[in-house]
Amino acid sequence: MKTLPSLALLVVAVALGYWMLRDGVQVRPSAVAAAAASGETATATPTVSPAAAPAAAQSPPEATIPASAPTAADTPPTPPAATAATATAAAAPANNGADLLIPVQGVSRDQLQDTFTDARSQGRRHDAIDILAPAGTPVLAVADGNVEKLFDSERGGLTVYQFEPSGRYAYYYAHLQRYADGLAEKQPIRRGQVLGYVGSTGNADPGAPHLHFEVHRLGPEKQWWKGESLNPYPLLRGEQRL
Numbered sequence: 001m002k003t004l005p006s007l008a009l010l011v012v013a014v015a016l017g018y019w020m021l022r023d024g025v026q027v028r029p030s031a032v033a034a035a036a037a038s039g040e041t042a043t044a045t046p047t048v049s050p051a052a053a054p055a056a057a058q059s060p061p062e063a064t065i066p067a068s069a070p071t072a073a074d075t076p077p078t079p080p081a082a083t084a085a086t087a088t089a090a091a092a093p094a095n096n097g098a099d100l101l102i103p104v105q106g107v108s109r110d111q112l113q114d115t116f117t118d119a120r121s122q123g124r125r126h127d128a129i130d131i132l133a134p135a136g137t138p139v140l141a142v143a144d145g146n147v148e149k150l151f152d153s154e155r156g157g158l159t160v161y162q163f164e165p166s167g168r169y170a171y172y173y174a175h176l177q178r179y180a181d182g183l184a185e186k187q188p189i190r191r192g193q194v195l196g197y198v199g200s201t202g203n204a205d206p207g208a209p210h211l212h213f214e215v216h217r218l219g220p221e222k223q224w225w226k227g228e229s230l231n232p233y234p235l236l237r238g239e240q241r242l
Contacts, residue, residue: 100142100235100242101191103173104131104198104211114233127229128172128214129236135177135209137198140191142171142213142236147187147195149224150179156212157201161224162189169242170227174212175204215242 102109115130141162148170149161156174160183163170177199189195200209215235216227234240 102236103140103142103213104133105138105140107131109237112236116231116233128212129232130210130212132210133198135199138194139173139196139211141189141193141195143191147185150185155203160195167222170216170218172214175199175202
């Protein structure tokens with residue numbers, strides 16, 4: 001009568017195998033046969049199918065390597081570095097005839113007084129601006145140019161006539177105490193260069209040392225002693241341009 005239990009176990013084993021195959025659980029046939037022979041229930045060990053693995057278990061995608069390295073055309077151009085010459089040019093003061101330097105060191109524009117056309121002895125007109133300063137104060141070139149003439153006159157005392165580079169204008173510095181060392185005629189000079197020192201030579205009052213400064217528009221003959229007098233006051237204050 002043992003045939004019926006064995007047959008029942010075989011039916012159970014077949015049903016279990018069908019269930020395992022349906023749900024993706026694999027059981028070795030030897031285990032099922034052994035279970036049927038011994039009357040024990042076969043234990044199924046589930047094996048996870050690769051298709052059922054979660055996406056998180058998958059390997060991360062590899063970085064994409066560009067087909068070729070970027071070329072110079074793909075890289076934005078680097079702006080040129082500032083050169084020393086560019087920095088110097090940017091820092092240099094304007095020198096285009098529109099901005100004359102105050103010719104006495106330490107004097108500001110606000111300290112200037114307009115003495116142009118003031119009356120002088122013998123019915124003369126003052127064709128200059130007088131800039132008061134202690135004797136020995138450096139006198140500076142108002143612009144680039146050349147020393148056209150060094151002259152010692154009865155009225156002006158020690159004087160400097162400067163032509164600007166275009167030869168259209170002349171600058172006149174008078175009553176100097178002395179010239180700067182090494183100053184010579186036809187010498188090129190730069191804006192701000194020391195030409196001499198404030199004094200009271202010529203017909204100036206010894207008790208009131210000052211610089212007598214004139215601006216002339218030269219004629220076609222370009223003579224240092226001849227030209228049209230212009231008022232230096234608005235030019236030195238930046239209110240007018242040559």
